[in-house]
Amino acid sequence: MDPTLDSKLVSEPVEAEKGKKRVQSPPSSPSYGLVSFKELPEYMKDNEFILNYYRANWPLKEALFSIFRWHNETLNVWTHLLGFVLFLGLTMANLIEVPQVSDLIAFLTSSFPISGDSNVSQDPLLGTTTNLVDLKQITASEPDVSPVTRWPFYVFLAGSMFCLLSSSICHLFSCHSHHLNLSLLRLDYAGITTMIITSFFPPIYYIFQCDPQWHFIYLGGITVLGLFTIVTLLSPALSTKKFRAFRAMLFSSMGLFGIIPGVHAMIVNWSNPRRNITLAYESAMAIFYLTGTLFYVSRVPERFKPGWFDLTGHSHQIFHVLVVMGALAHYGASLVFLDWRDHHGC
Template identity: 40%
Template sequence: MSSTSETRLRHSAPSVTEAAIETGHRVVDTVKKVSHTLHWDELPEWSKDNEYILTGYRRLQYSFSGCLHSVFAYLHNESVNIHSHLWAAVLFLGFLVTANDHHIAQYPTAMWLDRAAFAVFLVMAVFCLLCSATFHAVACHSQEIARQYNALDYAGIISLIVGSFYPAVYYGFFCQPTYQVFYLGGITLAGIGAAVIVLAPRYATPAYRPIRTAVFVGLGGFGVIPLSHMVLSHGFTAACEEMGLAWVIYSMGFYLVGALIYANRFPERLAPGKFDLFFASHQIFHVHVVLAALSHYVGVLKAFHHWHGALNGTCVP
């Protein structure tokens, strides 16, 4: 090989290396650009909600198709929130469709009021869970869409809380229609009041999370009044049979614990960045909501079968 060729090779080697390095940098930059998720520091201010969740945020999509794609195509920090309530909604829709054949139709004493009590609770459960799943799915659309669907999410929570009271009060005061009307009217008005507060635009910001949580807890706490009335007038054992009280208490416990975990951002506040994709407080809250709704439905079934099975749909003096 001539000295001229050797010289050319020596000069070309660094150029090839530099070109490879430059290509590598371009690849890395391209990957960063097409990455589906962002870090907390890359988020627009309006979308920052939990400073202890550092990664896994979706890019703004500005389209519902992009939001839908994010639900099934890749993992992000809303994946668990979406799917936990999406599939729970499907489950409760199944309960709604099968309640009549599996339970209500078993007893000739069952009336339209029984069907209404079941329907109100199950429809509100499906509505709440779908609102929640939808909000978390489209929260990456844009600021305005996120705001609108966040309000829908709050409306769903209120609807489920209010709807849960209907079968409990109906069966708890099965033979006392005056109390049924009184307590159901009261919880309905309280639900409207709660909606006025939490749906106000000023309360939709992260700074008002404790107030929103307090309103939801207070609305759920309204149930202590008819429950206490039931226990004092009928006794705890009778209330467990006639109202499914034990399961109602379990349900309220799940709601309360879940709300407190959510409000205090536990456990991610103890280890920021470690619970970005799984086991964050909002995800735990979602699971508690599902467990609470399931517990409540068990209580409804227990009360229904008591009145129409053991008591044959009659009021015993």
């Protein structure tokens, strides 16, 4: 037999078999696994004490569904996402009109045969007369105070929700690409700044309601400082880990700006019976925010045990929880301001 022909007969079945296998085998799908800090692109290297469980260069769809996967950003996403849902619920609860107890009592008492003009009734069983309270005298003795406007309160709620939601989006999608990473970091910083600015609106507006010139001074001052902070942080270089302390200083300076109107407010409202409770709420807010900032800058506890807190318990997660607690403390103070102004006008 011709050796050339023999070699063709042998090779053709082999090639046919190889081709058959190529047709039947499904195309391999890319796997998006978690990587270590050393494997990260340079732009994602922010915290060298978090060693593992990173996502890098993931498509948007995979990044979206990673909200249900366990990685070192999972709790960063969920802490502020749940905070956003919480504040959305609080906003809706305040927007929906719920009948108050006083309205219920007024409705029930209106069914009795009592008018403001007749303050004497006959008891049919005892045959005696009973002096009834003249409702007109009560209403005349109470000051006629209309409910205060709510827009500063809702400005604060909107700012808090924007901050919490933008933070969650940033932590969820920043693994996609360098360009999106920078854009989302700027959005995150803008959210933090917006939350700080809007937090000033309820106390400044309601405390100085009778002196509106202070609205312009204090609210204008914090707004200008906040806009300067946002413009400054738009620089890509200032979004890197090298300027972490600088960013914290900018945010802290905005918070410390509140010392000036805070002292002024204490002087103006020193005789206010609700002074202590509002001070307690606002002091708690300041402690939560400042403590969270210290964790953010110092990277404790992962600094002492690198790799131990990759998934749970690292500094940024603690920072997130303290931000939500600080916002809730300020929400409590805002409710006290609202209730006070609803009953005490200028």
